[in-house]
Amino acid sequence: MALSGKVAVVTGGAMGIGRAITETLLQSGATVVLLDVNESAAKSLLDDLHKVYGRDRTLFLSCTVESEEQVKAALQKTVDTFGGIDILCNNAGILNEGEWEKTVSINLLGVIRGTYVALQHMNKLTGGRGGVVINTASMAGLGPLLSCPVYTASKHGVVGFTRAMAAASKASDYGIRFNAVCPGFVQTDLISNTKLKLGQFSHLEDATNQLMAEMRMLAPSEVAACVLELATDETKNGEALMVFAQGKQYVTFPTL
Ligand SMILES: NC(=O)C1=CN([C@@H]2O[C@H](COP(=O)(O)OP(=O)(O)OC[C@H]3O[C@@H](n4cnc5c(N)ncnc54)[C@H](O)[C@@H]3O)[C@@H](O)[C@H]2O)C=CC1
Numbered sequence: 654m655a656l657s658g659k660v661a662v663v664t665g666g667a668m669g670i671g672r673a674i675t676e677t678l679l680q681s682g683a684t685v686v687l688l689d690v691n692e693s694a695a696k697s698l699l700d701d702l703h704k705v706y707g708r709d710r711t712l713f714l715s716c717t718v719e720s721e722e723q724v725k726a727a728l729q730k731t732v733d734t735f736g737g738i739d740i741l742c743n744n745a746g747i748l749n750e751g752e753w754e755k756t757v758s759i760n761l762l763g764v765i766r767g768t769y770v771a772l773q774h775m776n777k778l779t780g781g782r783g784g785v786v787i788n789t790a791s792m793a794g795l796g797p798l799l800s801c802p803v804y805t806a807s808k809h810g811v812v813g814f815t816r817a818m819a820a821a822s823k824a825s826d827y828g829i830r831f832n833a834v835c836p837g838f839v840q841t842d843l844i845s846n847t848k849l850k851l852g853q854f855s856h857l858e859d860a861t862n863q864l865m866a867e868m869r870m871l872a873p874s875e876v877a878a879c880v881l882e883l884a885t886d887e888t889k890n891g892e893a894l895m896v897f898a899q900g901k902q903y904v905t906f907p908t909l
């Protein structure tokens with residue numbers, strides 16, 4: 654299988670897109686460590702996964718991506734347990750325009766933190782074996798969602814950070830590829846009760862619901878399939894892969 658022998662870490666791996674990524678990577682032969690704050694969801698998922706994949710290829714570690722200490726401990730435990738890290742999926746994210754600092758802290762700072770801590774373990778220049786980092790951005794990382802400006806900013810930041818890290822890694826010979834997956838609307842808890850999550854922009858919910866209807870919904874598994882493509886296609890570095898209900902498309906960015 655494409656990922657046999659590989660060790661993957663998935664943040665926000667207990668639910669939604671992260672759960673689908675976890676399952677897809679396991680199906681492809683990887684060992685998967687899922688980091689999440691929702692212990693009940695994670696433990697329920699692990700029970701299901703153990704029945705299908707056995708107990709030796711999955712591990713759940715309670716960890717918030719907001720904590721440097723917890724991320725460092727989780728990634729060290731991963732290396733101590735499975736010998737290294739080959740794939741990092743910085744997937745954890747929230748929608749909360751009312752608590753916008755928390756949105757930035759998780760969606761952007763959490764991606765930066767996970768990347769920088771994993772770099773110490775994955776970088777070929779510091780004893781790592783290289784690999785790939787796939788960041789879950791969004792279509793809102795490529796164009797504005799008027800009802801959630803801070804969420805939009807966080808996802809634009811993820812796209813920019815990913816592309817810059819890809820260039821830095823290539824120039825520095827880290828041996829690590831960096832890519833972003835940019836889904837449209839996906840049927841998960843994140844987009845439930847959006848009116849409560851839009852803060853001062855809740856009056857714009859209808860406009861977003863109209864966009865949601867036009868773009869149609871994706872299943873988490875469709876996003877996970879694109880993550881698998883970015884993980885396994887070693888020609889992909891610095892890419893942003895858009896995922897629509899109608900298909901997928903790599904972004905062509907302007908050459909400045
Ligand atoms: N649902 C959608 O329409 C889209 C979602 N995305 C992005 O996909 C990613 C996953 O979102 P969904 O699966 O939709 O949401 P979800 O709410 O179903 O799952 C998010 C997971 O992240 C975990 N999480 C939240 N805060 C955390 C933290 N501080 N540390 C560790 N784990 C944490 C949650 O417990 C949950 O298991 C997010 O980055 C989101 O922005 C991108 C485009 C579309």
Ligand SMILES: CCCCCC(=O)/C=C/C=C\C=C\C=C\[C@@H](O)[C@@H](O)CCCC(=O)O
Pocket residue numbers: 748790791792793795796797798800801804836837838839843844847861864868
């Ligand atoms: C309600 C928040 C959803 C959070 C989950 C998520 O990330 C979903 C994203 C789905 C689609 C985003 C599409 C963005 C489209 C806009 O950029 C586009 O309609 C802008 C139109 C032209 C303009 O520049 O105003």
